[in-house]
Amino acid sequence: MGTVPTGIRGLDVLLHGGFPRGSTIVVEGAPGTGKTTLGMQFLYYGALKDREAGIYITFEEFPEQLYRDMLAFEWDLRQLEREGLLRVVGMSPDIFLEQMIEPGGLIESMIRELNCKRIVVDSISLFRYGAASEEEHRRMLYKLRNLLRKLELTSLLVKEREAADEQSGFEAYIADGFMKLSLKPHMDKYRVRMLEILKMRGRRIREGEHVYRLTDNGIRLIPARSMIEDLALLNGRSRVPTGVAALDELLEGGLTRGSVYLLDTNSKANYKYFIASVLANRIRDGEKVMAMLSSFLTPHDLDKMLALQGLSMSGMAEEERIYFIEHYTRPYPPNCEANVLDVSRMNNAEYRNIVEQKITALVSGGGNWFAYYDLNTILAERGKEYIAKYFAADAAGVKALGMTMLVLCNFSEIGPEVSAFLERTSNGVIRTWVDGAYQYMQVTKSPNGVISEPYVVETTTQAPFMRLS
Ligand SMILES: Nc1ncnc2c1ncn2[C@@H]1O[C@H](COP(=O)(O)OP(=O)(O)OP(=O)(O)O)[C@@H](O)[C@H]1O
Ligand SMILES: [Mg+2]
Known part of the structure; x- marks a missing residue:
């Protein structure tokens, strides 16, 4: 052409x-x-x-x-x-x-x-x-x-x-x-x-x-301004594949490294396969992962899901390739304990300080990092105020460190005002929701300007166990 x-x-x-x-x-x-x-x-x-x-x-x-x-x-x-x-x-x-x-x-x-x-x-x-x-x-x-x-x-x-x-x-x-x-x-x-x-x-x-x-x-x-910023971001940065073929194709290779994406889900949508696919792909690409799991996605769940992708959470922890921020003091698979930062008894100020210190120290140790952040947990444990007050700064901090971050959230629970703010603060937004008999997934914002139609999420028998059609 x-x-x-x-x-x-x-x-x-x-x-x-x-x-x-x-x-x-x-x-x-x-x-x-x-x-x-x-x-x-x-x-x-x-x-x-x-x-x-x-x-x-x-x-x-x-x-x-x-x-x-x-x-x-x-x-x-x-x-x-x-x-x-x-x-x-x-x-x-x-x-x-x-x-x-x-x-x-x-x-x-x-x-x-x-x-x-x-x-x-x-x-x-x-x-x-x-x-x-x-x-x-x-x-x-x-x-x-x-x-x-x-x-x-x-x-x-x-x-x-x-x-x-x-x-x-x-x-x-x-x-x-x-x-x-x-x-x-x-x-x-x-x-x-x-x-x-x-x-x-x-x-x-x-x-x-x-x-x-x-x-x-x-x-x-x-x-328009947002696009210039994001284009600067695109220049010379590589992509972070999610492992979901149609999505990676749509995003011209995957998530843009060093940027922040929201994954907006509602309670009925199954996002676990997607998360597992992204994390497994990061690990396979030799990256390091920092994950905050929710009350819905337990360490045990993730262990099982990664095993389906052929990865062992214990093994990855031992190799210092996966770390966790834990709000609920739950048990982790063997050999993971040393990599779990238990923040359940920390107040908001302590939490923010310690997480920032810990992440900065880890990331400065080298390698490409990927963060999976759960805003539903933050909403439940730290409050909406905390999100409104610190999310922009945290996102900027993560980007400055060159980390790519996927942020799980639920716009309908967070409310329109804070959601709009989150959307503006992030480089990309992927939404997945259930409507009637189907689950859908759609990119509504991305650094390369791609906005997609809603795709139907189909279940498949092999990793990543989902397909967009
Ligand atoms: N050097 C310049 N700097 C700024 N504006 C200029 C310059 N030269 C021309 N213009 C402006 O450009 C406009 C003309 O543009 P053009 O003729 O391309 O418009 P158009 O849409 O084709 O108009 P029309 O409908 O009359 O055909 C005018 O408003 C003119 O004042
Ligand atoms: Mg003319």
Whole structure:
């Protein structure tokens, strides 16, 4: 398939490199939002950097006007035209369609002559006036989309946003991609330019609206803040597979090392296999684990579950590869005692101090560490206040140590306010819940911007004993 860089800084980041090659993308926006600039920038940088020829079809402006306007960004379109890398063509929508449809027509010959890879049509809104009916209008657009595909062009179709159409029109359905430019009220007295990608076939898209600016060298998009932080995190960090194939694939290899993930479950959901799979995979990868088990997941339970994965908890403890924080003074399998930090009689201040000291000392001893933290236990034993007060600091501390942490929690028990805070504080959120006869699992936040649909959790007979379908 391949990827075509958009020529717009920031936008490529959101699109994981650019537009899917050969796709047709509608760019919709109100007057003056920068549609023409975006289209021309796509062709300009394509020609300049990738030496890919492009054609700009304009129905509204004279090419001369465009050349002049684009000089504001210091884009020398004439030079590219001389090099055979660009054509700016002014024509009427009727003639364009006529010439486009005709095999060997004007457009097709131009495409062949230039070996053209990219095209911008500014704007398709005008087709409506040439069409006898709405139905014919749609048929025309559909035909155009098919022709552009056949010619293997990566195409941007500019569309005016009319105040009336609150919903995206037919264009959004037939196109492979759909982006919206808008001017939004911002903090009462300002307006800010926002770009939103609503659709991009074959690409995971980073949801939400992103600010863009019209600068002296064209459009620059600034990906929303949380994403920049998380992208910095992604750079150069490896992944931590969970052992659940579909999830690891979705997360581009697994959890991002050095980040904090929430696993939100309700009481009916079975999360134990998932936890066991993650921990077993960590151990097998030679990592060290710090685990806090809940009243629902006892040391004995985990021992059994790890045994199903072919691992011995005693053996791992002996090799100093697994440690525990224990709130309930329960018995552990043989040889584990030395690795259990019993915190059941500690008050909150002592607990925080000692756990921090102990973890820092252990982690500083070397190796890659994974922490499994149980917020349900913290909620029961230390209180909601403790979570609200310390979770952000603890998460930051864990990240600073380079540990990856999976945090079990139950949003419905913790309540919406603290849950929202937890969600913001974490790099990723995985949810699993039971609804009727099925259990589901869904990624609702991740450092790489992936948000998944809800998957059904199926039980299997072999490790990891679960599968997402
Ligand atoms: N160097 C620059 N710095 C900042 N803004 C600029 C610069 N040059 C042009 N602009 C602004 O860019 C906008 C024009 O963008 P453009 O023509 O791409 O929008 P458009 O969506 O195609 O508009 P229309 O609907 O009128 O076709 C104008 O609002 C203009 O003021
Ligand atoms: Mg324009």
